[in-house]
């Protein structure tokens with residue numbers, strides 16, 4: 345009897361985690377620094393929520 349074995353590359357899960365982390369960081373930077381109401385139908389809810397953090401990090405907004 346012959347067992348069929350497959351080997352998965354060990355780097356695949358690690359690359360997946362790195363890709364998810366990069367996506368999360370990119371989304372966070374966008375939400376904190378650049379979102380001006382695009383995602384909330386023109387209301388600057390996220391802009392106001394992150395306003396102090398935006399100024400603390402040195403991103404211009406007004």
Ligand SMILES: [Zn+2]
Pocket residue numbers: 395399405406
């Ligand atoms: Zn401001």
